Amino acid sequence: MKQLDGKVAIVTGGARGVAKGVAAAFVKAGAKVLIVDREQDLGEATAAELGAFGDVAFLAVDLMDRAALPGVVDEAVRRFGRLDTLVNAAQASQQLLLKDTTVEAMDLALGTGLWATFLLMQAAYPHLVASRGSVINFGSGAGIEGMPTQASYGAAKEAIRSLSKTAAVEWGPEGVRINVICPFANSPGVEIWRQHFPEAYAAQIGKVPLRRIGDCESDIGAAAVFLASEAASYVTGQTLMVDGGQVRSF
Known part of the structure; x- marks a missing residue:
């Protein structure tokens, strides 16, 4: 039996990127997956590609539209009948020095990251309890350690x-587990960085004990x-560094 047979995930x-790798791994492990993204054409193409391995649907939503977020959970439950896992992997941001970071840049990062995560968790809660x-x-070593241009x-x-x-403590008694992954992987964004700043990329790889970048899937x-x-x-309330040892948390 596949690890996630009978499960439903958002x-x-x-x-694209790390989140696409997660969606692909989930589908191949037997889960039914609702992919959520603001890019309609790319999202539909990804759903069609992964549909060769299992049951995949796509919903076009801009995570900055807070009023639309409860509908994401509603669509997953309507289409698949239940919800077992919510994966909050989306994040948009601008790379700016702290002195140049605008309120708008902070709003973008918090809106697509914190606010979307918070509101989707609230909407998913009763289904996850069931x-x-x-x-x-998804967290990041950039937040744990601090990195230039990554303020927002x-x-x-x-x-x-x-x-x-907080959610791990509050929701644990009801059997709902909350964990965080901090990745370092070959996403399109990292690939663009490699192309434009090959020396910085090589230096970063050199800091990874395993001497390679992770694969999204x-x-x-x-x-x-x-x-x-x-x-x-029996795992909840944990931050899992999936970064080749780049950030050593013990």
């Missing part, structure tokens, strides 16, 4: 980790499948 930002399900949120991004990611800790997606599966039924 994956935000699933049209299924004794889980939430997988890092702030949003650390706020998400704090929210996750086989590394990050596999970790997410584990956290969503029964194998992790």
Whole structure:
């Protein structure tokens, strides 16, 4: 039996990058997946591609539209009949030095990251209680350690980790698990960075003990499948660094 047979998941930002890798891993592990993304054409193409491996649907939503977020959960339950895992992987931000970071840039990072995560968790809560399900949120080493030009991004990611800790404590008695993944993977954004700043990219890889960058599906997606599966039924309130040892948390 596949690890996630019979399970239903929502994956935000699933049209590309790390979130697409998570969606692919979930589908191949047997889950039914609703991919949520603002890019209609790319989202539909991703759903069609992953549909070769299982049951996948796509919903076009701009996560900055707070009023639309409860409808994401409603659509997953309407289409698939239940909800077992909410994966909040989407995040938009601008790379700016702190002195140049605008209120608008902070609003973008917090809106697509913290606010979307918070509102989707609230909407998903009763369904996750019913299924004794889980939430997988995405943090970042940029928030844990601090990185130049990542003021808004890092702030949003650390706020998400704090929210996750609270949820793990409050929702644990009802059987709902909350965990965070901090990835380092070959997403399109990282690939653009590699092309434009090859020396900085090589230097960053050199800081990774495993001396390679992670794969969106086989590394990050596999970790997410584990956290969503029964194998992790006693794991909650944790931040899992899936970054090749770049940030050492022990």
